[in-house]
Amino acid sequence: MTGRFALMIDPVAAEEQRSDYGDTFTQVDAAAPALSVGELSTQRGDGVFESIGVIDGHAQEVVPHLERLAHSARLCDLPVPNLAQWRQAVERAAAQLGSGESVIKLILSRGVEHGPTPTAWVTAAPAADFSTVRANGVRVVTLDRGYDLGAAERAPWLLLGAKTLSYAVNMAALREARRRGADDAIFLSSDGFVLEAPTASLILRYGDRFVTPAPNGGILHGTTQLSVYEHLEGRGFETAYDRIPASDLPRADAAWLVSSVRLAAAITAIDGASLSVDVSLTDELNAYLLSPRD
Numbered sequence: 001m002t003g004r005f006a007l008m009i010d011p012v013a014a015e016e017q018r019s020d021y022g023d024t025f026t027q028v029d030a031a032a033p034a035l036s037v038g039e040l041s042t043q044r045g046d047g048v049f050e051s052i053g054v055i056d057g058h059a060q061e062v063v064p065h066l067e068r069l070a071h072s073a074r075l076c077d078l079p080v081p082n083l084a085q086w087r088q089a090v091e092r093a094a095a096q097l098g099s100g101e102s103v104i105k106l107i108l109s110r111g112v113e114h115g116p117t118p119t120a121w122v123t124a125a126p127a128a129d130f131s132t133v134r135a136n137g138v139r140v141v142t143l144d145r146g147y148d149l150g151a152a153e154r155a156p157w158l159l160l161g162a163k164t165l166s167y168a169v170n171m172a173a174l175r176e177a178r179r180r181g182a183d184d185a186i187f188l189s190s191d192g193f194v195l196e197a198p199t200a201s202l203i204l205r206y207g208d209r210f211v212t213p214a215p216n217g218g219i220l221h222g223t224t225q226l227s228v229y230e231h232l233e234g235r236g237f238e239t240a241y242d243r244i245p246a247s248d249l250p251r252a253d254a255a256w257l258v259s260s261v262r263l264a265a266a267i268t269a270i271d272g273a274s275l276s277v278d279v280s281l282t283d284e285l286n287a288y289l290l291s292p293r294d
Contacts, residue, residue: 003030004124005030005097006029006030007025007026007123008120008121009024009089009120009121009122010025010026011081011085011118014070021088022088025088025089038114039119040111043113045165046109047078047119047164048108048165049069049163050069050106052103052104052106052260053101053102053263054102055101055290057099057102059093059094060227060260060292061224061226061227061293062294063294065223066090067083068220068221069163071161073108075156075161076164078108078118079118086122090104100126101127101261101290103125103126105124106122107119107121107165108120109165130261133183133262134264138183138257139181139267140182140183140185140269141176141185141272142185142270142271143173143176143187144187144190149193160219163220169198170199174198181272182269184200186202192245192246193246194246196219196220197259200222200265201259202257203256205252205253206252208237209238209240210238211241212225212239212240213241213242213244214241214243223260224289225258227289228256228258249270250270250275255267263285264282264285266278
């Protein structure tokens with residue numbers, strides 16, 4: 001596929017069960033206007049989304065992505081999506097894709113202000129070429145996220161554990177990283193604990209033990225991180241979730257940013273200090289992540 005594919009969804013109740021949801025989908029021209037000017041996803045970023053990697057027409061980790069979409073919807077007081085309906089929409093989009101790497105995006109918005117709610121759609125398009133990043137890795141800087149580790153529980157209205165459309169802060173963090181001569185960033189809590197990257201999960205290696213920040217404190221539970229852990233556990237490595245002080249970052253034996261489309265990118269430097277790179281394991285992880293996974 002060389003262009004884009006878009007499918008509007010007429011959401012049905014989460015509990016509605018049927019074998020075919022085809023009459024709730026409307027294919028639209030992905031290059032033409034499709035949303036109202038009153039759409040709250042564009043006016044206020046009031047909605048949630050997921051990005052699903054697709055390899056040779058196979059959508060990866062669909063169930064974990066749909067479950068996270070539902071979790072984000074609950075946190076945002078949006079109608080909980082019917083997962084069977086959304087899965088059929090993903091299958092319809094994936095069927096339009098050919099060989100190579102692509103990305104399917106799922107968007108659930110609060111809808112039009114003072115109008116029908118919600119608005120939902122799925123898009124599919126070729127993915128960017130991340131082969132160089134996978135081979136060469138990324139330099140990162142640490143940035144204060146401005147919240148302590150307990151903020152998500154203490155102030156749920158901050159929606160720190162939801163994958164919302166309000167990504168302006170994440171994009172600003174990436175721009176700041178580049179201003180500092182890096183490729184990406186790792187967020188730290190204001191009380192000095194490691195969180196996540198703006199668009200990726202973080203995995204650290206200490207000997208034969210792999211650790212990622214515990215999915216609390218507003219951290220998204222990464223679908224790709226879960227896949228990497230499954231692979232590592234199959235290799236006999238120890239995996240863990242933990243509270244990681246920022247002071248532990250420089251002593252890691254290796255580290256990666258992992259996400260659904262970029263996959264595994266080794267971290268080569270943190271705040272200007274070089275970090276060892278496990279080239280063979282990075283290649284192994286990306287080979288695994290490029291294989292069909294459900």
